[in-house]
Amino acid sequence: MPGYAEKLTENQQRTKLKEAVLAGQATINGVSLMIGVMDSHFMMGTLNTEVGRVIRVLYTTAKQRKLPLIMFIASGGARMQEGIFSLLQMNTILMAKREFDATKQVSISVLTDPTMGGVSASFAFKNDLVIAEKNAQIGFAGQRVIKATSADKLPANFQTAEDLLQHGLVDDVVAREHLRGYLATLLKLHQRG
Known part of the structure; x- marks a missing residue:
């Protein structure tokens, strides 16, 4: 797509990141885990082929090392500049997640503001536990799009x-300042071997 390479370069220079996700091994209160963090400051954290590759490697490495996994998700959805290649990432990530599940280690999603589009419709809700950050906006289509296509008044x-917690779509809502302790407790409760 015209201008895409320039947009990537501009985002890399502005954010000092290579892409919209960082991943690695970490510890929380002494528990080792694999962690992925999507950054909405880089093209709204949109999913593309490279972000998909990093997330697949994250699940694969967690599987190999038999470690639990936490994904901090912030995304505007799929990166439309890459078209079908971006959309395909959702399925390939789900396949890597399925292979990770054989380890019986816990996987946790932390949905932050915003978690939208194809990301919310695929892997964001597929981990064992889905925690949402307090006041985060989470959905598929944004309010503006829904208002434009529906005559209904939105609450x-x-x-x-x-709202997602009230309707049973997330397991809990936690304020950012309490996340570390909360996640440490979940990891200790779900520790295996």
């Missing part, structure tokens, strides 16, 4: 983490 808390 004030539409697509908020709290």
Whole structure:
């Protein structure tokens, strides 16, 4: 797509990141784990072939090392400049996640603001535990699109983490300042071998 390479370069220079996700091994309160962090400051954290590759490697490495996995998700969805290649990442990530599941290690999604589009419709909700950050906007299509295509009046808390919890779509809502301790407790409760 015209201008895409320039847009990537501009985002790399502005954010000092190579792409919209960082991944590696970490510890939380002494528990080793694999961690992935999507960054909405880099092209709204959109999913493309490279982001998909990093997330697949994250699941594969967690499987090989028999470690639990936490994904911090912030995304505007699929990166439309890459078209079908971007959309295919959703399925390839789910395949890597399925292979990771054989380890019986826990996988946790932390949905942050915003978690939207194809990312919310695929791997964001597929981990064993789905935690949402307090006040995060989470959904598929944004409110503006829904308002433009529907005559219905949307409730004030539409697509908020709290609304998703009330409807049973997330396991819990946690304020950012409490996430570390909360996740440490989950990891200790689900520790294996």
